[in-house]
Amino acid sequence: VVPGPDGVTFDSNWIVLIRPIYLNSERIGTVYQKSELDAITSRLMEYGFIGGGVLIISLGAALLVSSVLQRLISEPVQHLAEMAGQVSRNNNYLVRARKQGNDEIGELVDQFNEMLSQIHARDLELQGSRNHLEDRVEERTRQLQAEIAEREKVQRALIEAKESAEASSKAKSAFLANMSHELRTPLNAIIGYSEMLEEDAVAAANQSAVADLRKVQGAGRHLLSIISDVLDISKIEAGRMEIHKETFLVSDLLDDTASTVEPLAKKNGNRLVVTCHDRAAQIETDAVKFRQSLLNLLSNACKFTQNGTVRLDVKVTAEQDQEWIDWSVSDTGIGISPDQMDKLFKSFSQVDSSSTRRHGGTGLGLAISRRLCELMGGTIFVESKPGQGSTFTMRLPANTNESRAL
Amino acid sequence: MSILVVEDNEMNRDMLTRRLERRGFPVLIACDGVEGLRMARLHLPQLILMDMSLPEMDGWEATRQLKSDPATRAIPVIALTAHAMTEDREKALAAGCDDYDTKPIEILRLMKKIDALALHAEQPGENAQ
Numbered sequence: 195v196v197p198g199p200d201g202v203t204f205d206s207n208w209i210v211l212i213r214p215i216y217l218n219s220e221r222i223g224t225v226y227q228k229s230e231l232d233a234i235t236s237r238l239m240e241y242g243f244i245g246g247g248v249l250i251i252s253l254g255a256a257l258l259v260s261s262v263l264q265r266l267i268s269e270p271v272q273h274l275a276e277m278a279g280q281v282s283r284n285n286n287y288l289v290r291a292r293k294q295g296n297d298e299i300g301e302l303v304d305q306f307n308e309m310l311s312q313i314h315a316r317d318l319e320l321q322g323s324r325n326h327l328e329d330r331v332e333e334r335t336r337q338l339q340a341e342i343a344e345r346e347k348v349q350r351a352l353i354e355a356k357e358s359a360e361a362s363s364k365a366k367s368a369f370l371a372n373m374s375h376e377l378r379t380p381l382n383a384i385i386g387y388s389e390m391l392e393e394d395a396v397a398a399a400n401q402s403a404v405a406d407l408r409k410v411q412g413a414g415r416h417l418l419s420i421i422s423d424v425l426d427i428s429k430i431e432a433g434r435m436e437i438h439k440e441t442f443l444v445s446d447l448l449d450d451t452a453s454t455v456e457p458l459a460k461k462n463g464n465r466l467v468v469t470c471h472d473r474a475a476q477i478e479t480d481a482v483k484f485r486q487s488l489l490n491l492l493s494n495a496c497k498f499t500q501n502g503t504v505r506l507d508v509k510v511t512a513e514q515d516q517e518w519i520d521w522s523v524s525d526t527g528i529g530i531s532p533d534q535m536d537k538l539f540k541s542f543s544q545v546d547s548s549s550t551r552r553h554g555g556t557g558l559g560l561a562i563s564r565r566l567c568e569l570m571g572g573t574i575f576v577e578s579k580p581g582q583g584s585t586f587t588m589r590l591p592a593n594t595n596e597s598r599a600l
Numbered sequence: 601m602s603i604l605v606v607e608d609n610e611m612n613r614d615m616l617t618r619r620l621e622r623r624g625f626p627v628l629i630a631c632d633g634v635e636g637l638r639m640a641r642l643h644l645p646q647l648i649l650m651d652m653s654l655p656e657m658d659g660w661e662a663t664r665q666l667k668s669d670p671a672t673r674a675i676p677v678i679a680l681t682a683h684a685m686t687e688d689r690e691k692a693l694a695a696g697c698d699d700y701d702t703k704p705i706e707i708l709r710l711m712k713k714i715d716a717l718a719l720h721a722e723q724p725g726e727n728a729q
Contacts, residue, residue: 375682378682379682383612385704387615389707390619
């Protein structure tokens with residue numbers, strides 16, 4: 195009986211093993227073993243129970259361990275995070291994190307607290323220096339205010355001083371103007387009556403009386419010219435000298451001045467030489483002031499020169515992008531030394547005071563002439579060598595616009 | 601030819617009067633602007649020498665009134681100003697003065713001006729224009 199094919203077969207409860215037995219290649223029999231499966235099944239069940247139990251116990255242990263660890267690790271970290279949040283929300287650097295152990299977290303907490311106290315210290319320091327700075331700013335502000343107040347006081351004092359100086363200067367010029375008018379009235383009477391007496395003396399052929407009366411008139415006229423000079427300089431210094439410009443031909447002004455000065459030149463035996471190459475040029479100037487200035491230069495030249503030559507040379511020059519008319523008055527007189535030159539144009543300073551007595555005049559003539567020229571947009575300058583004579587040049591702006599238009 | 605001198609300063613008036621009289625002019629005198637105006641209208645002089653700074657009515661106003669009155673318009677007026685100031689001179693000419701001179705009086709210079717204006721005034725045809 196062959197129970198079945200060779201091999202191993204299972205069914206639900208049994209395991210069947212069939213294996214042929216050979217001897218010299220001849221099948222001599224068959225091993226047939228049939229065993230129940232119950233023992234194996236119960237062993238498997240047993241192993242399953244053991245495995246499950248081990249799993250559950252280890253899970254429980256893990257849960258326990260993790261819950262303990264959570265308390266140890268994440269709680270302090272959470273606390274730290276909460277503290278950091280509190281610090282950043284409230285800017286309160288006085289709070290401190292609670293330390294729960296000497297582990298890494300504990301160290302972190304220490305560092306965090308240390309950081310907070312440093313920030314707090316720095317805050318205090320900053321606050322301190324800010325307060326200090328504010329104090330310093332306040333103090334400096336007070337100092338500056340005091341300084342400003344002081345300066346304002348000084349400024350007010352200066353303004354007052356200036357105003358009072360101006361007022362007294364005005365009062366001075368008003369006084370001089372007034373006084374010169376008051377002086378002129380009786381002086382005019384003196385001159386006028388002496389002229390009348392002179393006429394009488396001439397009619398009566400009383401020669402000595404004529405000579406004396408002429409001296410009275412001469413002295414009177416001299417005094418009158420001094421008064422005019424003083425009035426002029428005070429007007430100029432008070433800024434009240436007015437200039438009325440009109441356009442003139444150079445030739446007209448030149449001829450007029452030359453004819454006036456001719457007798458003056460002859461008086462001291464001087465020759466007057468007038469040269470002008472630009473007679474047709476035009477000049478815009480105040481004729482009265484121009485005449486006064488040029489006549490002053492010419493009469494000075496005549497006064498300080500004996501038996502010599504007085505030249506009046508007029509020419510157009512170009513300098514500083516502008517055309518000028520130079521009126522140069524040269525003499526062959528006593529000349530001026532360099533150190534005398536400085537004083538020349540100052541008020542009340544003839545070169546030496548004895549010359550005032552010798553040559554007459556107030557010493558104001560040149561100062562007035564220069565200031566008048568400056569008011570007319572020009573100037574006066576001088577070149578001189580002692581003993582060889584002097585050249586005074588009156589430089590006034592040429593009226594170039596007008597000449598172009600013509 | 602009569603000349604009216606309007607001048608408030610006694611010495612100036614006296615001098616001017618006598619020097620003009622010596623030269624043969626009959627002279628009328630007035631001491632202020634109002635009197636000057638009255639004398640001019642009453643006597644119709646040939647020429648007026650008018651000081652500008654006068655009491656009552658100044659020379660500029662007196663001249664304006666003389667020049668606006670047809671009866672006295674033709675009388676030449678020479679302004680006499682104390683200051684040799686351009687503005688006074690211009691003011692005098694603007695008021696209608698025919699000429700001006702500055703004090704102190706230089707009699708020769710003044711005589712030239714008087715002669716020129718008198719010559720002018722003797723030609724009535726010109727003044728009527």
